[in-house]
Amino acid sequence: xxxxxxxxxxxxxxxxxxxxxxxxxxxVAEEVQVRKASIHHHFPTKADLALAVVEESRAGIxxxxxxxxxxxxxxxxxxxxxxxxxxxxxxxxxxPFCVAGMLAAELPSLPDNLAEAVRAHFRDLSRWLETILxxxxxxxxxxxxxxxxxxxxxxxATVYGAMLTARAFGDPAKFTEIARGGxxxxxxxxxxxxxxxxxx
Amino acid sequence: xxxxxxxxxxxxxxxxxxxxxxxxxxxVAEEVQVRKASIHHHFPTKADLALAVVEESRAGIxxxxxxxxxxxxxxxxxxxxxxxxxxxxxxxxxxPFCVAGMLAAELPSLPDNLAEAVRAHFRDLSRWLETILxxxxxxxxxxxxxxxxxxxxxxxATVYGAMLTARAFGDPAKFTEIARGGxxxxxxxxxxxxxxxxxx
DNA sequence: TCCACTCAGCCTACTAGTAGGTAGGTTTTC
DNA sequence: GAAAACCTACCTACTAGTAGGCTGAGTGGA
Numbered sequence: 320x321x322x323x324x325x326x327x328x329x330x331x332x333x334x335x336x337x338x339x340x341x342x343x344x345x346x347v348a349e350e351v352q353v354r355k356a357s358i359h360h361h362f363p364t365k366a367d368l369a370l371a372v373v374e375e376s377r378a379g380i381x382x383x384x385x386x387x388x389x390x391x392x393x394x395x396x397x398x399x400x401x402x403x404x405x406x407x408x409x410x411x412x413x414x415p416f417c418v419a420g421m422l423a424a425e426l427p428s429l430p431d432n433l434a435e436a437v438r439a440h441f442r443d444l445s446r447w448l449e450t451i452l453x454x455x456x457x458x459x460x461x462x463x464x465x466x467x468x469x470x471x472x473x474x475x476a477t478v479y480g481a482m483l484t485a486r487a488f489g490d491p492a493k494f495t496e497i498a499r500g501g502x503x504x505x506x507x508x509x510x511x512x513x514x515x516x517x518x519x
Numbered sequence: 520x521x522x523x524x525x526x527x528x529x530x531x532x533x534x535x536x537x538x539x540x541x542x543x544x545x546x547v548a549e550e551v552q553v554r555k556a557s558i559h560h561h562f563p564t565k566a567d568l569a570l571a572v573v574e575e576s577r578a579g580i581x582x583x584x585x586x587x588x589x590x591x592x593x594x595x596x597x598x599x600x601x602x603x604x605x606x607x608x609x610x611x612x613x614x615p616f617c618v619a620g621m622l623a624a625e626l627p628s629l630p631d632n633l634a635e636a637v638r639a640h641f642r643d644l645s646r647w648l649e650t651i652l653x654x655x656x657x658x659x660x661x662x663x664x665x666x667x668x669x670x671x672x673x674x675x676a677t678v679y680g681a682m683l684t685a686r687a688f689g690d691p692a693k694f695t696e697i698a699r700g701g702x703x704x705x706x707x708x709x710x711x712x713x714x715x716x717x718x719x
Numbered sequence: 720t721c722c723a724c725t726c727a728g729c730c731t732a733c734t735a736g737t738a739g740g741t742a743g744g745t746t747t748t749c
Numbered sequence: 750g751a752a753a754a755c756c757t758a759c760c761t762a763c764t765a766g767t768a769g770g771c772t773g774a775g776t777g778g779a
Contacts, residue, residue: 322754337628340540343738357755359740416624423687424616424624428537441687469696472684473677476697480680484672487623487641496669497676504704522728543764557729559766 323361325351331372335416339369339425339433366430372418373436377443384447387454394455395506401448402478402498409482410491419444420479445471452505462507470505477501523561525551531572535616539569539625539633566630572618573636577643584647587654594655595706601648602678602698609682610691619644620679645671652705662707670705677701 320328329350333342344355344365351358362368386392408414419440426434449471455461463470481497520528529550533542544555544565551558562568586592608614619640626634649671655661663670681697 338538338540338625340538341625341628344740345737353754354756355739356741356757360754360756363740365739415627419687420683421624423683424621425538425541426686426689427615428541438687438689441684465700469700472688472693473697473700476677476680476684477673478680479683480676480678483620483623483679483683484641484676486626487619487638488672489626489638493672497673500665500669500673544766545763553728554730555765556731556767560728560730563766565765 322351322353322357326353326358326361326368327371327375330368331375331418332414334369334372334418334421335414338421339365339429366433369422369429369433370436373422373433373440376418377436377440380440380443380447384443384450387447387450390454392451392454393460394451394458395460395502397451398448398455398502398505402502405478405482405498406495409485409494412491415491416482416486417479420482423479441475445475448474455505459507459510461505462510463505474501474505522551522553522557526553526558526561526568527571527575530568531575531618532614534569534572534618534621535614538621539565539629566633569622569629569633570636573622573633573640576618577636577640580640580643580647584643584650587647587650590654592651592654593660594651594658595660595702597651598648598655598702598705602702605678605682605698606695609685609694612691615691616682616686617679620682623679641675645675648674655705659707659710661705662710663705674701674705 326347329347330342333346333350344358347358347368348355358368362371387397405417409416419437422429422433422437423441426437429437445468449467452461452463452471452474453467456463456467478498478501481494481501484497485491485494526547529547530542533546533550544558547558547568548555558568562571587597605617609616619637622629622633622637623641626637629637645668649667652661652663652671652674653667656663656667678698678701681694681701684697685691685694
């Protein structure tokens, strides 16, 4: 793996655990086993490094969004995949928190360009999830109580709130419990009782 | 107001906006218009200052919890009061985030005693809310889908997730929208349709 | 009433250590 | 041999925290 990638990975982990204001170039240098100056070679400023971390995540979401274009996906399975991804990350502590969630909390103290990237991340995530929820409602797998945008934001709040709660109680299991409840809430109870294969 | 209280208030605001790792004694000194050394006089270490902030919040919750002892309260009104409190704080930006929520995100990087106080805060909050939810279920105002503890944690996640979401999107209205939805979800639909006065 | 004393509160001036960042030279790679 | 990667050595600004002195409001005699 390239040093540049190692630097991004290290920064990601440090942001997840300690936040933007809680880590330094010295920490990254220690982890990746290079000198501080070498990090500045790849990322002139700390904001540049954090930006690279966020943009990498955004690219991941964007790639996922494009895969939804064909409309031939299972909305429920997609949501369960999303929650399951974080379940695994949080449970085995590889990524005990979403990097964008951490940065969102620190938003008012972040450099402008980084703050904007974080907001963009949430817009991207929101768009991706709203597509899934809308599609799910169309095929009858989901039952939305309000506007798709509002339901999407509520779902995002549940997932990120679940991360925070799990951290606050020091218990990863709480994430699973709360997040799965958030998915279940969207599922159309009538449809899931009647048929098990509610596809187009 | 005493200097000590001014220091706590200043620290509270700074933690809410920038987090524990995002502010310094210099910032507090600037705001309260005293010298750094004077802060150390009142609070020997930064952790002591932050601890005072958290303990003040805990005391508030504890006082609220004691008021529930008599069982003569309206559970729905209580929950709406809680959400309304944060609605006001976030909307008028007096307190754009819960101090414990912010610290919970930073938990892994906090000094031990401070981290423990934050966890204790969440235990207290959880106990208070669970009392309200349980009582609400007893009198039929609320309808709990699962265990009271699970519902409580889900509600906490929704509220704190709503704060994070509002900050991420730079829109305080999102907090109101999501949090009120969180309350509504608990309300017993049958009961609220049938009678408007579901008291003991 | 005056003096001696205490003490909280606040100050200036300082410490050791760390922050992010830079200048410029050396090594590695294509 | 040129570019990219990485280094040593350094800088300035800032961090939390300390040492020790000044002030002014009480307190307890005699």
